[in-house]
Amino acid sequence: MSDLTQWINTEYLAKDKKAELKKSFAKAKPYSFLQLKDFLHTEKAVLLLKCLSEEQFEEKESDLFKLKQTKDFKSSKNKDLKRFREFLASSNFIAFMEEITGSKLKSGVVDCGSSLYESTDFLLPHDDQLEGRSIAYMLYFSDISKKEGGALELYGSKRGVPSKVEKSFQPAFNTFAFFKVSPVSFHQVAEVTEEVQRISINGWFHGK
Amino acid sequence: MVNEYYIAVEKEVSNAFHKEKTLELKQFLTQGELVDIIRVVNAAKPKKDVSVLTHSFSRCKIRMPPQINGFIKKVLGKAPTDWEVWSFGHKDYTVVNDQALDKPGTDIIIDLTSTWNTEWGGSVVYVDGSGDFTKIVPEDNKLVLIMRDKKRHRFVQYVNHKAEKNKRVFLIARV
Secondary structure, three states: OOOHHHHEEEEHHHHHHHHHHHHHHOOOOOOOEEEEOOOOOHHHHHHHHHHHHHHOOOOEEEEOEOOOOOOHHHHHOOOHHHHHHHHOHHHHHHHHHHHHHHOOOOEEEHHHHEEEEEOEEEEEEEOOOOOOOEEEEEOOOOOOOHHHHHOOEEEEEEEOOOEEEEEEEOOOOOOEEEEEEEOOOOOEEEOEOOOOOOEEEEEEEEEE | EEOOHHHHHHHHHHHHOOOOOOEEEEEEEEHHHHHHHHHHHHHHOEEEEEEOOEEEEEEEEEOHHHHHHHHHHHHOOOOOOEEEEEEOOOOOEEEEOOHHOOOOOOEEEEEOOHHHHHHHHHOOEEEEEOOOOOEOOOOEEEEEEEEOOOOOOEOOOOOOOOHOOEEEEEEEOOE
């Protein structure tokens, strides 16, 4: 069984803190969303970034996106990435996520890979809805300024149709962000407009 | 005026289209006609049309000289009635979306984009769901005819910041 304290900043494990996070997540606008800064122990985040630098990223392009992605870490040869994936899927971490999001999540199940956005890469607005997905998450490994693009942008909606960007978040190293997948969880990744690398580990937790 | 060469071989053009389902004719219009159309397009002032999940670009209706519609009628057997100007700048796009698909038919595109680099995006792409695709790269004064069946759908690639203030402009009609 994975020990949360081995990976996570212990500040986030205190009972009061978790209750506060639960409230923030539920109250967030335009939909349930939260970002936790300095989420992992710094040495763990640095280790994961080093592992990612050795992973194979494949270019992906469609009408909706242009970016580079790894395969799911379950097929990675890197032991630390596999270990992190196992940690995310562990019953302890799933219980932590359930406590904050109020969602019933499947233990042992997680989608987990890495995305890399470079200059001109983007992800157009969509809702992430696909069978089973309950909570979408991103763990960032880059500090990206507004000028460089790459913000995660959340859309407000009217009658189920996205209207305008209501919240915009610049990726920051070792920040863990997540939101509840729903018919109105419209979001996009703004185009990266400078010669920088926007790297994240991202995926979904699945509902029971 | 349509390039005289194409008028002289319009039967062959028609046969080629019906065989291949896709056709590109470069230098489609005479320089005089091209200048006139660009003048009309510039005066038309397309308006921004945004529906976040499906598209973002500027568009307006435009009247096309009868001779051009006449040529297309001879090639396709049917003349288009409604032409639009579509103009794409930075951050513009269209996507394939189940809720906003055109009926099967033929797309007729007259490209008016004179300064463009394909690295900026903006190509018109046709996909059929099998992984195969046809990409129409921007090139001014080019006529493109492309048949769309139920499986073949169109999108216009997102235009990235490298396009700066440049616009990717074409005329489009569907029959």
